[in-house]
Amino acid sequence: MDLLRHLRYFRAVAEEGHVGRAAERLRIAQPSLSQRIQRLERELGITLFDRGPRGVALTPAGRLLLADTEEVLESTARLLGTASDLRTGRAGTLRAALPPDLGPAAVAALLTRFRAASPGTQLDVRELPVTAVARELTQHTVDVAIVRHPCPAVGLAFGAVLHQPVGVLLAADSPQANRAELALADLTGRQLVLFPRATAPALYDEMLTTLARHGCAPAALVDQHHGSDVARALVLTGTAVALAPRTAPPPGTVWRPLVGTPLTWRTSTAWPAGAGGPAVGLFADAAQQALTDPGGLLAEPPNRPLFPRPATEFPL
Amino acid sequence: MRSDTSNAHARARIAEAFAEAGVTGLLHARDLDTGTELAHGADTLVSTASVHKLCVLTTLFRQAAAGRIDLTRRLDIPAFGRTDGPTGLAAMLDAARLSLRDLAYLSIAVSDNTAADLLWDELGLDAVNGTMADLGLTRTVAVHKIRDMIAALRQDTGSGSPVDPAVVARLRVLDPAFTNRSTAREMTALLAAIWYDQACPGEHGAALRRLLGLQVWPHRLASGFPFDDVRVHGKTGTLPTLRHEVGVIEYPDGGRYAVAVFTRATATSITLPAADAVIGTAARLAVDALRAPVG
Numbered sequence: 001m002d003l004l005r006h007l008r009y010f011r012a013v014a015e016e017g018h019v020g021r022a023a024e025r026l027r028i029a030q031p032s033l034s035q036r037i038q039r040l041e042r043e044l045g046i047t048l049f050d051r052g053p054r055g056v057a058l059t060p061a062g063r064l065l066l067a068d069t070e071e072v073l074e075s076t077a078r079l080l081g082t083a084s085d086l087r088t089g090r091a092g093t094l095r096a097a098l099p100p101d102l103g104p105a106a107v108a109a110l111l112t113r114f115r116a117a118s119p120g121t122q123l124d125v126r127e128l129p130v131t132a133v134a135r136e137l138t139q140h141t142v143d144v145a146i147v148r149h150p151c152p153a154v155g156l157a158f159g160a161v162l163h164q165p166v167g168v169l170l171a172a173d174s175p176q177a178n179r180a181e182l183a184l185a186d187l188t189g190r191q192l193v194l195f196p197r198a199t200a201p202a203l204y205d206e207m208l209t210t211l212a213r214h215g216c217a218p219a220a221l222v223d224q225h226h227g228s229d230v231a232r233a234l235v236l237t238g239t240a241v242a243l244a245p246r247t248a249p250p251p252g253t254v255w256r257p258l259v260g261t262p263l264t265w266r267t268s269t270a271w272p273a274g275a276g277g278p279a280v281g282l283f284a285d286a287a288q289q290a291l292t293d294p295g296g297l298l299a300e301p302p303n304r305p306l307f308p309r310p311a312t313e314f315p316l
Numbered sequence: 317m318r319s320d321t322s323n324a325h326a327r328a329r330i331a332e333a334f335a336e337a338g339v340t341g342l343l344h345a346r347d348l349d350t351g352t353e354l355a356h357g358a359d360t361l362v363s364t365a366s367v368h369k370l371c372v373l374t375t376l377f378r379q380a381a382a383g384r385i386d387l388t389r390r391l392d393i394p395a396f397g398r399t400d401g402p403t404g405l406a407a408m409l410d411a412a413r414l415s416l417r418d419l420a421y422l423s424i425a426v427s428d429n430t431a432a433d434l435l436w437d438e439l440g441l442d443a444v445n446g447t448m449a450d451l452g453l454t455r456t457v458a459v460h461k462i463r464d465m466i467a468a469l470r471q472d473t474g475s476g477s478p479v480d481p482a483v484v485a486r487l488r489v490l491d492p493a494f495t496n497r498s499t500a501r502e503m504t505a506l507l508a509a510i511w512y513d514q515a516c517p518g519e520h521g522a523a524l525r526r527l528l529g530l531q532v533w534p535h536r537l538a539s540g541f542p543f544d545d546v547r548v549h550g551k552t553g554t555l556p557t558l559r560h561e562v563g564v565i566e567y568p569d570g571g572r573y574a575v576a577v578f579t580r581a582t583a584t585s586i587t588l589p590a591a592d593a594v595i596g597t598a599a600r601l602a603v604d605a606l607r608a609p610v611g
Contacts, residue, residue: 159482161481301477314466
């Protein structure tokens with residue numbers, strides 16, 4: 001016997017006080033409903049209703065069981081609702097990781113958007129460098145992340161890639177601060193604040209290659225995240241300049257774009273391949289929107305041609 | 317037998333070199349005379365890419381040795397319908413007529429995709445897998461020829477850019493479960509069989525070894541051995557983020573070492589010299605460890 005269904009019939013008959021009206025409400029035939037109520041009574045070994053000429057009335061035992069029935073049906077509805085929320089990503093726990101330098105406005109917009117899309121989900125957010133986040137995603141200790149590329153790709157799936165131009169953070173009283181934009185070559189001979197290589201080795205190498213290509217030979221590289229106290233002090237005192245995406249500059253500093261946008265950071269959402277559930281999808285959508293606006297990341301990459309060399313071995 | 321500790325030191329340095337170059341790397345090296353080995357992830361399956369041409373060539377010369385195929389037979393190669401690629405017949409424009417052994421030369425020397433597929437069409441997919449099974453290399457399996465691998469690559473790339481990380485992440489040809497595959501250990505075992513005359517007896521083994529010494533690429537395995545008196549034989553393999561080479565290094569004192577290096581870069585750039593060079597660096601570290609006097 002499907003107990004839950006029979007309890008629903010029992011509740012309907014009790015509420016209507018009449019088998020015919022209850023059958024109408026349930027859209028089943030009256031004889032069928034009568035049989036089912038009798039079957040429930042047999043199953044429970046209890047007479048639930050006193051049958052009279054003008055309808056049915058709950059027996060005292062039936063009244064007691066109706067209270068329990070309502071409780072069972074309500075908690076069943078709650079269970080099904082929670083399951084549906086979990087299934088569709090509107091509830092649960094989502095462990096997310098973000099890279100440094102997305103900007104507080106973008107991160108705030110992301111959190112707001114995600115909460116609106118999935119009000120029942122507890123979101124655990126951490127800031128992690130790309131090497132750590134790729135490892136944690138493949139070990140499933142993080143469900144979804146925003147990563148900066150190049151990111152180890154084995155076992156991961158990625159959302160669309162967005163592009164974040166990198167500029168220069170420098171002391172407001174330095175002579176170069178008067179210029180609207182700077183060339184990379186202008187930074188030759190300066191101390192340059194750049195994140196530690198170990199946190200994103202492939203991106204670090206890519207940046208050094210680009211600096212050299214554009215005639216920038218820094219006097220020294222300071223292995224610091226540009227938001228750290230040491231890095232801020234070095235920039236503020238004019239000892240160093242920092243390469244960073246557009247940011248609200250701390251007091252005493254200004255941010256200037258680079259001529260021709262030679263440096264861009266590529267960013268996308270990432271999750272373990274095959275483990276992109278609905279909550280991950282909602283997070284990825286919220287991230288995509290928040291990073292574009294107000295984050296200011298661009299959907300289109302700078303259009304650069306690709307020229308394969310013979311040693312490439314495969315056609316492009 | 318060499319002690320584990322000296323190998324452990326070499327393995328740590330190899331892992332460091334791979335990390336420094338921004339790649340994950342797998343390596344197996346074996347001394348062809350003593351049988352001493354050095355392994356770093358040597359049993360992990362990888363997508364072999366053009367390295368699999370070595371299996372095709374081994375099969376070709378093995379069948380020639382058995383008298384089943386005449387290597388001087390010439391094939392007509394029309395100008396159209398060729399397997400795509402950046403070198404050799406794949407890049408040439410006009411109809412040609414070449415012997416099977418010269419197609420073999422092009423397959424190795426410049427990794428010619430058209431030449432390799434013409435040979436593969438002659439032999440069949442099963443014959444190449446059969447040779448590997450005969451040699452006991454049960455994890456070395458081809459599921460498609462070069463043209464089908466390239467078709468899958470094109471299909472997955474679609475209108476996207478092959479350097480877009482999101483595109484690279486969905487390429488099935490990088491997944492050994494989908495495409496032609498092997499392990500570093502099985503590739504050095506294949507090279508050992510070629511060098512021991514077990515794969516292709518007599519003059520045919522010598523002919524295959526000669527071809528492996530005529531490969532033109534200097535940027536991978538060969539870059540680790542900048543010595544005029546050291547001979548480097550090899551076959552490369554390349555796909556987006558994958559850079560491989562397997563080969564044999566011969567020293568003037570008679571030392572012979574089979575090395576297989578498979579790498580996968582984090583960066584998606586097509587041109588990444590550091591990732592090419594670390595194949596030579598890692599191979600050299602391994603060969604130096606195998607050559608070090610037993611302490």
